[in-house]
Amino acid sequence: MYISAQYEIPLVLEDQSAPELLPDQDRDRNVALHLGRGIATLALVSVVAACGPADGKTSEPNPLPVSLSTAGSLPPSSRTVDVYYAGGSADVVATGASVSLLVARPKVGSRDYHSLSEIALRTDVGVTPRANGKDAEDIELGWTVDPQLFHDNEPHLFVFPTKDGVQDPKCYNNSACGFVQLPGTIKAGAVLPVGEAHRFGIYHSDQKAQWQVYYDGIEFGYMPDSYWKTAAFKRVAAIAIYGEVMANDVAPRPCTQMGDGGLGAADKDAITQPSYRSPDRQVRALALMPFTNPQTAFYAAQLTANGIHFGGPGAQC
Secondary structure (H helix, E strand, O other): OOOOOOOOOEEOOOOOOOOEEOOHHHHHHHHOOOEOOOOOOOOOOOOOOOOOOOOOOOOOOOOOOOOOOOOOOOOOOOOOEEEEEEEEEEOOOEOEEEEEEEOOOOOOOOOOOEEEEEEEEEOOOOOOOOHHHOOOOEEEEEEEEOHHHHOOOOOEEEEEEEEOOEOOHHHOOOHHHOOEEOOOOOOOOOEOOOOOEEEEEEEEEOOOOEEEEEEOOEEEEEEEHHHOOOOOOOOEOEEEEEEEEEEEOOOOOOOOOEOOOOOOOOOOOOEEEEEEEOOOOOEEEOOEEEEEEOOOOOOEEEEOOOEEEEEEOOOOO
16 A cells, blocks of 8 residues: 555655655656565564655654653563564665554553564664674664553654664663654654554765654654764665564463554555665665564565555454
8 A cells, every 4th residue: 555646755865955756657666565585584673764854844743751661661681572573674785764654553462562563774684683693783763552661552653773783672762872852843752643654764874974763754863873883884784674572471472463453465554665775875666575473373474566564463362
């Protein structure tokens, strides 16, 4: 499902004041989803992407003040969890990416932790921390339903980094982890409208030495290059766009929905119009390979005519 025949995808150029837009006649061809090569195996670390500034005004949800828990959404270290993923991935060198994600309100089981949808960009292929023996860096952007973190059952806008292959659960929208919130109506942690597709994206600015995050084409924050140990984290080697459920490992499990809760491709597409910016500054369609990890009857990802549907009802505990 495309957002609309008039939806314009910005070509994100560094520090631009008047962004270029793909011509209508070329847009559908350039952002049509194609089947990519290879399936990236996802671990407890996510990935990120990007979208650029839009032309004109954008209607935004009213941000809600959020008090972040110091414990984040991860359980105590003595507790193990089951993490489920479904979506699409591609190994591609890029300096940014963007996607339209369907915002939903999945039910999170009382003993589970979160259900999210995101785009993630990583420095190493395979999308796992320390893949190929390296410390991976990443930046993630999306929405999450996380009752422990946000103290409600609504989808919230979030930004999250991985530093040197390590994730800190306190780093959701956290200035202590390098995130800088820009002035404006869009705030990290804001409740997002349910049942609508919105554009999420991240692009790197060499001039400003930062990864910039966008919601519906408007930059609302950034993370400076200096946060990461890897000085070369100005481009990525892999992009993944997916749903994630973190569940209690005690049966019955998982008691949490992913995405809109549906398994079938007849449901609304969770992923549409994925694109990335190559090192030569060209914006191209992003070819994604659907994946589900681990393979389970609870969640699935399916290629559709216009994108990818991912989601599932969980164990319906």
